[in-house]
Amino acid sequence: MRVGTIAKAEGLRGFTYWTWDCGFSINGASRDHRSGAAATYEDARVAFLAAWAEYLPRRIPEDFDNWRHEAAWTAEKYARWDRDERTAPPWPLPGFMFRAKKNPPLPDVP
Numbered sequence: 001m002r003v004g005t006i007a008k009a010e011g012l013r014g015f016t017y018w019t020w021d022c023g024f025s026i027n028g029a030s031r032d033h034r035s036g037a038a039a040t041y042e043d044a045r046v047a048f049l050a051a052w053a054e055y056l057p058r059r060i061p062e063d064f065d066n067w068r069h070e071a072a073w074t075a076e077k078y079a080r081w082d083r084d085e086r087t088a089p090p091w092p093l094p095g096f097m098f099r100a101k102k103n104p105p106l107p108d109v110p
Helices: 041-058 061-082
Strands: 004-010 016-022 034-038
Touching: 004 041, 016 041, 034 041
Parallel strands: none
Antiparallel strands: 004 016, 016 034
């Protein structure tokens, strides 16, 4: 899963710098992204890694499940378009296993 980017950018008069973005979207909503700019790739990388180290602990397993489901749904939508089917897939996708359903709580044992 892609969690961000580091990219070279050009400003006015050919000034070159590096931008970075950290985070991912869930159900089309941007959640708590971090971004910035740096003079060098190494500076951008250090800033990105620091932002990721702060960002990751704030995510819960369901965030990753929701992202995976949205990615699978989008892939299915475009696969349907490639087959000239213009109907959207159902939401949620049938057969998609969310983490809560994969690992149900164990029953109480007397």
